[in-house]
Amino acid sequence: MKYAYLGPAGTFTEAALLKMPGGASAERLPAASVLSALAMVENDDAHAAVVPIENSVEGGVTATLDAVSVAHHLHITAEALVPITFVLASAEPMELAEIRSVTTHSHAWAQVRKWAQTTVPYAEYRPASSTAAGAHGLRNDPPVADAAICAPLVAEQLGLHVVDRQIEDVPGAVTRFVLAAKPGPVPEPTGADKTTVMIPLPEDHPGGLMEILEHFATNGVNMSRIESRPTGFGMGDYYFSIDLEGHIAEARIADALAGIHRISPKVRFLGSYPRADGKPQQKGPEVSEEAFAAAAAWIESLRG
Numbered sequence: 001m002k003y004a005y006l007g008p009a010g011t012f013t014e015a016a017l018l019k020m021p022g023g024a025s026a027e028r029l030p031a032a033s034v035l036s037a038l039a040m041v042e043n044d045d046a047h048a049a050v051v052p053i054e055n056s057v058e059g060g061v062t063a064t065l066d067a068v069s070v071a072h073h074l075h076i077t078a079e080a081l082v083p084i085t086f087v088l089a090s091a092e093p094m095e096l097a098e099i100r101s102v103t104t105h106s107h108a109w110a111q112v113r114k115w116a117q118t119t120v121p122y123a124e125y126r127p128a129s130s131t132a133a134g135a136h137g138l139r140n141d142p143p144v145a146d147a148a149i150c151a152p153l154v155a156e157q158l159g160l161h162v163v164d165r166q167i168e169d170v171p172g173a174v175t176r177f178v179l180a181a182k183p184g185p186v187p188e189p190t191g192a193d194k195t196t197v198m199i200p201l202p203e204d205h206p207g208g209l210m211e212i213l214e215h216f217a218t219n220g221v222n223m224s225r226i227e228s229r230p231t232g233f234g235m236g237d238y239y240f241s242i243d244l245e246g247h248i249a250e251a252r253i254a255d256a257l258a259g260i261h262r263i264s265p266k267v268r269f270l271g272s273y274p275r276a277d278g279k280p281q282q283k284g285p286e287v288s289e290e291a292f293a294a295a296a297a298w299i300e301s302l303r304g
């Protein structure tokens with residue numbers, strides 16, 4: 001199997017790839033951006049792509065959310081969680097006070113903002129396409145910056161000097177990554193699953209969002225993430241990117257989505273897949289498979 005990922009070697013995305021099903025034995029194809037990684041799947045140059053989707057401190061990775069929800073026709077088949085810790089690294093030994101420019105990925109920069117303000121307040125920030133790309137750039141002639149914020153492992157692999165470590169503002173931060181592939185068989189339910197959907201907000205429909213959420217509430221479906229994003233097609237045109245706890249094979253998830261389809265027919269199913277944390281679904285008896293089967297049988301008997 002060939003898996004594309006946000007490269008180069010040494011990104012947090014590569015660490016996530018190794019945790020994905022089939023990741024350890026997959027051929028790893030580094031891509032320069034999230035969009036290129038997803039395009040490699042669409043063009044059949046890779047079977048699947050590993051991309052970051054959400055960080056516990058900085059929130060959604062909008063490039064991924066928009067690409068998976070709107071631009072591409074891909075399904076999520078797995079997720080992985082990677083603990084995030086950063087070091088500040090330089091090509092040659094340097095003191096903190098000497099650093100005038102720092103490079104890293106924008107999501108990494110957002111996770112060290114307070115540290116940067118207090119520790120390197122005069123350093124100019126230079127964006128990099130990934131944390132590892134920034135670290136590799138220190139060896140360019142001329143170097144892309146005085147120092148890079150990257151994973152401890154890539155600093156070690158490139159023989160960089162560690163100026164400061166554990167510089168993240170929130171210890172224990174985690175980034176969530178997904179494996180995206182062309183639509184195919186949905187992974188089997190495990191009892192601890194997630195379903196991702198994209199729901200366009202119905203136009204000129206007062207209470208549209210509330211009606212959508214009511215379908216989740218009445219079917220006992222918990223949401224683990226909800227974000228609104230512009231579709232890009234016009235001012236005020238928004239979609240909701242939502243993760244649900246449960247699998248499309250369950251009657252309560254299917255029933256909620258069928259109800260939503262009547263309000264927002266362009267709703268898109270983006271995959272059901274096992275949860276990385278393995279947390280089992282909690283559901284009351286009124287939304288069990290047996291309760292749905294008994295209700296359907298009752299209606300059938302009335303129509304009899």
Ligand SMILES: O=C(O)C(=O)C[C@]1(C(=O)O)C=C[C@@H](O)C=C1
Pocket residue numbers: 006010011012013014052055061084105107108129130131132175
């Ligand atoms: O630059 C990397 O190493 C990445 O894998 C990207 C990314 C992200 O997009 O959030 C992944 C994890 C960290 O939160 C910072 C950067």
